[in-house]
Amino acid sequence: MKPINVGLLGIGTVGGGVFAVLKRNADEITRRAGREIRITAVADKDIERARRHAGGTVKVTDDAFSVTRDSDIDIVVELIGGTAVAKDLVLSAIENGKHVVTANKALLAVHGNEIFAAARRRDVMVAFEAAVAGGIPIIKALREGLSANRIEWVAGIINGTTNFILSEMRSKGLAFGEVLKEAQRLGYAEADPTFDIEGVDAAHKATIMSAIAFGIPMQFDKAHIEGISKLESVDIAYAEQLGYRIKLLGIARKRQEGIELRVHPALVPASRLIANVEGAMNAVLVQGDAVGATLYYGKGAGAEPTASAVIADLVDITRLHTADPEHRVPHLAFQPDQMRDVPVLPIGETLTSYYLRMRVLDQPGVLADITRILADSQISIDAMVQHEADEGESQTDIILLTHQTIEKNADAAIARIESLDSVLGKVTRLRLEEL
Numbered sequence: 001m002k003p004i005n006v007g008l009l010g011i012g013t014v015g016g017g018v019f020a021v022l023k024r025n026a027d028e029i030t031r032r033a034g035r036e037i038r039i040t041a042v043a044d045k046d047i048e049r050a051r052r053h054a055g056g057t058v059k060v061t062d063d064a065f066s067v068t069r070d071s072d073i074d075i076v077v078e079l080i081g082g083t084a085v086a087k088d089l090v091l092s093a094i095e096n097g098k099h100v101v102t103a104n105k106a107l108l109a110v111h112g113n114e115i116f117a118a119a120r121r122r123d124v125m126v127a128f129e130a131a132v133a134g135g136i137p138i139i140k141a142l143r144e145g146l147s148a149n150r151i152e153w154v155a156g157i158i159n160g161t162t163n164f165i166l167s168e169m170r171s172k173g174l175a176f177g178e179v180l181k182e183a184q185r186l187g188y189a190e191a192d193p194t195f196d197i198e199g200v201d202a203a204h205k206a207t208i209m210s211a212i213a214f215g216i217p218m219q220f221d222k223a224h225i226e227g228i229s230k231l232e233s234v235d236i237a238y239a240e241q242l243g244y245r246i247k248l249l250g251i252a253r254k255r256q257e258g259i260e261l262r263v264h265p266a267l268v269p270a271s272r273l274i275a276n277v278e279g280a281m282n283a284v285l286v287q288g289d290a291v292g293a294t295l296y297y298g299k300g301a302g303a304e305p306t307a308s309a310v311i312a313d314l315v316d317i318t319r320l321h322t323a324d325p326e327h328r329v330p331h332l333a334f335q336p337d338q339m340r341d342v343p344v345l346p347i348g349e350t351l352t353s354y355y356l357r358m359r360v361l362d363q364p365g366v367l368a369d370i371t372r373i374l375a376d377s378q379i380s381i382d383a384m385v386q387h388e389a390d391e392g393e394s395q396t397d398i399i400l401l402t403h404q405t406i407e408k409n410a411d412a413a414i415a416r417i418e419s420l421d422s423v424l425g426k427v428t429r430l431r432l433e434e435l
Helices: 013-024 026-033 047-054 064-068 085-095 105-122 138-145 160-172 176-186 200-214 233-241 303-320 366-376 407-418
Strands: 004-009 037-043 059-061 075-078 099-102 151-157 244-255 258-269 281-288 292-299 351-361 381-386 395-402 423-432
Touching: 004 013, 004 064, 004 303, 013 026, 013 037, 013 047, 013 303, 026 037, 026 303, 037 047, 037 064, 037 303, 047 059, 059 064, 064 085, 075 085, 075 303, 085 099, 085 105, 099 105, 099 303, 105 200, 138 151, 138 200, 138 281, 138 292, 151 200, 160 176, 160 233, 160 244, 160 281, 200 244, 200 258, 233 244, 233 351, 233 423, 351 366, 351 407, 366 381, 366 395, 366 407, 395 423, 407 423
Parallel strands: 004 037, 004 075, 037 059, 075 099, 258 423
Antiparallel strands: 151 244, 151 281, 244 258, 281 292, 351 395, 351 423, 381 395
16 A cells, blocks of 8 residues: 655654654554555755755755645644744645644644634644643543543643652752753753743643633633742742642633633642652643543653654554545544634633732731631631741741632732731732642
8 A cells, every 4th residue: 555655844853753763663653554654755944954864765855835735745744833834834734635743732722723724624634642741642532532521621730841840849949940950951941941931831732632622712812821930949848748749730621601721830639649740741630520530641742752642643644544534533522513612711710729828927816817808708718837936036927728719709818918917928829729
């Protein structure tokens, strides 16, 4: 049977991994796919690097659009990144009747609705397992394996850089800035780590998972995003004392009022498996009404883990290459005419619990004033720790854990607490997820 010809756009770390895994496991991949999958064209600005990876039998060019227009190419793999040129290339490939595989979470989170609509018009597939959590097959699990379920919520550690930083802060008691420098030295963090540490990368991935879990359009612009750059090591230590770990979570939760779509640091009970995911590893926890909770764990980045997901998509497309487009798995799990425009709730409507830390004067009546304000806002306290002031000190910390409440109520209560003369400075507020 005629091989499937693949055009590769970008041959950096992941592209090199795709070449290596395809070559090493060629026999197994062919047996699974039903025909040979071979890369016949590579586009990269660094021609010499491309030639070193590709060898002498592959066409190499610095013109990526020549690959998307090549009539001999069946599938285009986009590994360039970004949302500008990559979008034009993907749309060009689709317009020329090519199937597309991409690892580009930002592209899909921002422009996915347009890209999938174009693919439907041309009866081609867009596969993107590698866009979320690297080598973990979470897209296939949500889109196919859990299709009998009504998904209730998805929560994931989906950025390895931030998980490494939080793990090091907890285990070594170091400040954020110190650990970030170490992460950069080890190659876990980019020279400009903004997308990672401020939660943007995780929000791209959470947006994609929310669309597949709930059958809604991509709505990245409505996601609430907070990073870890302002997180203090004292809160990580207090959380540990209370039996919790702090993780940067991407959360998508369906409620009667709409969808919660948010990324932020959160306390998670240390007894939960996901709380014990350390270093640069990723994990996604999915709650379905029939199956209950399922956990997906593994490497979320790297050359070969991501290449594993890219090649899995190539195998899927090869198997379905000649299938009736109406009988393929829909891009976002639900049939296109069954997608629903469910509202994404503003962060003020989020329902969750809270960790509150406040610096107060060590004097009678302070705790009573604080608890009265919380009670007025119908916020009940789950646990409380008040540290004795050090000898000669007139200030101390109070830490409260609340039961679930609507965030706008918590915000109003915190504003009143901060106005008390006995409360010094701002209240540190972190969300708490029991999962």
